[in-house]
Amino acid sequence: MTKEQKNEIIESLKEKFSQYNNFYITNTESLTVDQVTKLRRVCFDKKVEMKVAKNTLIKKALESLGNESYNGVFDSLNNVTALMFSENPKEPALIISSFRTESKGERPELKAAFINGDIYTGDTNLKTLTQIKTKNELIGEVIGLLQSPAKRVLAALLHHHEKQAEGASAEGATAEGATEAPAAE
Numbered sequence: 709m710t711k712e713q714k715n716e717i718i719e720s721l722k723e724k725f726s727q728y729n730n731f732y733i734t735n736t737e738s739l740t741v742d743q744v745t746k747l748r749r750v751c752f753d754k755k756v757e758m759k760v761a762k763n764t765l766i767k768k769a770l771e772s773l774g775n776e777s778y779n780g781v782f783d784s785l786n787n788v789t790a791l792m793f794s795e796n797p798k799e800p801a802l803i804i805s806s807f808r809t810e811s812k813g814e815r816p817e818l819k820a821a822f823i824n825g826d827i828y829t830g831d832t833n834l835k836t837l838t839q840i841k842t843k844n845e846l847i848g849e850v851i852g853l854l855q856s857p858a859k860r861v862l863a864a865l866l867h868h869h870e871k872q873a874e875g876a877s878a879e880g881a882t883a884e885g886a887t888e889a890p891a892a893e
Contacts, residue, residue, distance in 0.1 A: 721769035801837035
């Protein structure tokens, strides 16, 4: 590989790291070509970009961005490395988990994940990453929590208003009966 080709790969990786707040570093070492092809297809279908690159080029791309928050992933750059880029922080974790289940294997192995500035290292964090809530899920929960007390207040007010209306109509009926009784005499 020429120096020019390496620089093109580094620039391409820099663009990806700048574009996405979430990326996963995985080990795909013992996967067959068919398995890697299937994994790439699943990633494509789920809008996750999968890139395979040399560890030194990945490290140079991250270092050139000048962001110290990437320093924690450098120890994970060993063996065969595949990067998974996604807008959704948990989608790559779900892909890895389901792929393992289907293939009855332990690969791809999660080396590290960079999620909105936080680093998760090691395969033991995979289950945690599959349970991360997306931004939209969190917003939905907050809206639900905010609406819940308001709905209760409105329900209580409507219930109180209905009771008053029933009480007024009952009083009106007894008052009409009382005014009609003396008229009959």
